[in-house]
Amino acid sequence: MPWSNILTPAPIVLPLLVGAFLAGVGGYLPRRLLDGIALLTSAAVLVVSCMLVHASAHGTIVHWLGNWRPALLPQTGKFFPVGICLAIDPIGAGMSAMVGLLSMAAFAFSWLYFEQVRSLYHTLMLAFVAAMCGLCLTGDLFNLFVWFELMTAAAVGLCGYKSEESWPLLGALNFAVVNTVGAFLSLSGVALLYARTGSLNMAEVGRSLASHPPGSAFLLIVFLFVSAGFLVKMAVVPFQFWLADAHAVAPTPVCVLFSGVMVELGLYAVARVHWVVFAPSLGTAGEQAVRDVFLLMGTLGGVIGAVYCFSQRHLKRLLAFSTISHVGLMVMGFALLDPGALSGTAVYMVGHGMIKGSLFLGAGILLHRCGSVDEYDLRGQCGNLWLLGIILVIGAVGLAGMPPFATFYGQDLIHDAFARAHRESLSAVAVIAEALTAGAILRFSARVFLGWGERQEASSRGSPHVPMDSETAGQHDKTPFGMWLPAVLLLALASGVAVSGQFRQATDAASRHFQQSEKLAAVTLESMNDVPSPRTSPAPVQFHIETPVTLALALGIAALALFPRVLGERLNWVLGRGLIAAMRPLRRLQSGNVSDYVAWFAFGIAGYGGLLLWWHR
Amino acid sequence: MPGMNHLITYTGLGVAAWMFLVGLYGIVTSRHLVHLCLCLTVVQASTYVLLTVIGYRPGLPAPIFTDWVQAGSLAVDPVVQALMLTDVVVEATVVALLLAITVKIHKRTGSTDPAAINVMRG
């Protein structure tokens, strides 16, 4: 079918082509046309990705680029892939659809009013979109690295977009250096795999490792190396420092893509590499070690991200730390290595991406109308922006995992999986992390829109006051249509997408399919037809006590932060001093200095490698 | 000889690890942003050494078919060389971006010391 040739690589090829076209002639085109073309391209990515989701639900799509199908080798009599393939499964295509959706929201936000530099903004965004889609859809290890580097290159240019000030440059510098170091360790890992197995195709490497096992020490360490770049991208502790710096200074539409989908793609890549390449050959001891180490990563990320989140006064930095925390929860979901948990993580990812995107759009509207996103500068100033306040509060409630948001259904499945694995303490970690992050946003909204709370507060003492330049032109006393519409629509989608059982059923079947690596190898290498995993009836949504407890805790923490005097003078004073003292070493760690971040990178890699080896004995 | 091959492979792997760590050390102790960018280049160059050593096959010529190397005969691994080409281009472009940032930081703040310019603490 000729259409499959065109549509399968289209989410990658189309934005690249349109981006190059806009770079060449964009200087001569009117602004509306540029914005329109970019918006249409994102819409096309969304539509084609949804078609790919539907098509791959019937079986993984394997598309050999350049028509280089696996060739029969005379030496071994078996088929060997000489080209690059796209291996599209429903979860990957779903992530690609998220990329399309959030980039539509970003382009809608930047419609007409965003200060652009000729057409460079549009081209860089489209290249970024293409790279993210490439990461989701590829089936080749080196191709994964190439798209990862394109993501980093485009993102650095977009992050330092407002280069008239020095803060965006610092954020871009920290971003570029730490991510590049991680990416090159990933490349070393891919090279080591190539040295061992002679192939770069994920399915083929998986099969070769299973047929000539190199021992679990090799497998675990090379898995860590290959994942290193993606661990940095998804801001696992201790590689997470760059994220807050980058988010604080990047323009709003860029932040939407960063937190909404770029960070989560790191987790997708790790999951894919794990199940396709390493799972066939890792024994039970190895799997247990991976499980334990990733649970540690997730727990650290969840807690540390939440603590930092609550202590910020700059909304974008606050949301960035909240992303670190939520991705920590997603890593915990992945770490259980269980199909139910994986499907819960996928649903949670969708919900979190949409809600976080809408919250960042809200921050952008706040910046446009009030010229700042600082909690204390804006205290009580924005009472007239009641729609924005409602958006922020609803978003916070969604992040706390309340129904009907997709995050509720995702959390539900993940808590079920925790209970099945007898790790109920992790549920408590999730509750605390979500309560802190949701509470921080609620506290921010109350202070800015209602004027509640003190002038200065212990938990935010010492957090950086990063002044923001306006990123939009136009009248600052009106919010353009293109700014608030995507925020509202994203929230509506987040609350509606998982309510019907269809979505959850499909995700469940897709997750079970995701973990079956031998089937994928046969489909890829022997061109067999794939049989999708059967859909089961949806598991009934269980009521977990964690859900209302999280919301209650969030409201309680926010109220306590706003009105600490209710505790009494003495207790308030002690608690305040204690908080400031406790936060001081943490603030010093988040130093903004790239040398610190790289030292932590080395320490973290060695530490996790050592733990993997130690725990697999 | 198999012994020679192993010697080259292990030496190459050791050199790659050394370059990676030395480059990281340079970044960790750097006092000048241009020095930091070039230390990142050293980190990236460690992958070139790694790839070269992985592709090496003792006694075989380069994978270019000429009058004296028959088409289809054995040669050194061409795939690894293609990967290295991509790697070099990626490195050059990342360093270009970082140097652009460095130039601009110097223009805005008058300093190129990483420790002196970090303002987003906490």
Add this chain to the structure above:
Amino acid sequence: MNRPLREIFFFAGAIGFALLWTAVSVRLPGPADLRDRYSLAILARTFPERNITDTVSAVNFDYRGFDTVGEEFILFASVLGSMVLLRQAEEKNAKPLPDAITPGRDVGPSDAMRLWILAMVGVKIAFGIYIVDHGQLSPGGGFQGGVILASAALIIYLGHNFDTFKRIMTHPLVEIAEAAGAAGFVIVGMIAWFWHQPFLTNTLPMGKSNEMTSGGTIPIISASVGIEVAGGFVLLLFAFLQETLTVEEEH
């Protein structure tokens, strides 16, 4: 973190990393029947299938062409990113600094230098085009040749001064050439769609071996990449030189 503490963390990490690397290295290289499969497969098929003699270019532009699309766009995005980062707020207010000429002492490039540079520009451009076009026959290709072409622009700056360089290099054709080169690769890949083949299939006639027209789409892709790389590096050079050699009114 202060510096000694940072170094302690780093050294702990470095020692651990070295141990991990050693643990991995002792299990390399892999079993011989696995390790050589890819290279043997490529070496055996390049000449019969594509008629070209430089297997590295074949891998780069044909077998693993999709990687090269990504790589080309990494260069493209980085050049654009650098232009975004280095743009000057008010270009009208920028005054060029004198080209490091102290009146009464330095006299700028000599006439012999200027003449030599003029001659070398032609040689460099010819050499660059040669490298680009013969990428499928001998070591070379779009990336390498493109850089040589860009260096031809650089020596114009060295031999003359920034104003001459600016006059030549800010012609809008440079930006259009860069974008056209990037788009060209993708468009050549899309040609395959008309023959009902997947993206980037090499569907043009393969020509005779050892001629420039061998390899089907490979020389065309190589030329497109060469234009893009040359244009990209010229833009990059211009952006850097403009940033460092002009001074804004307020400083």
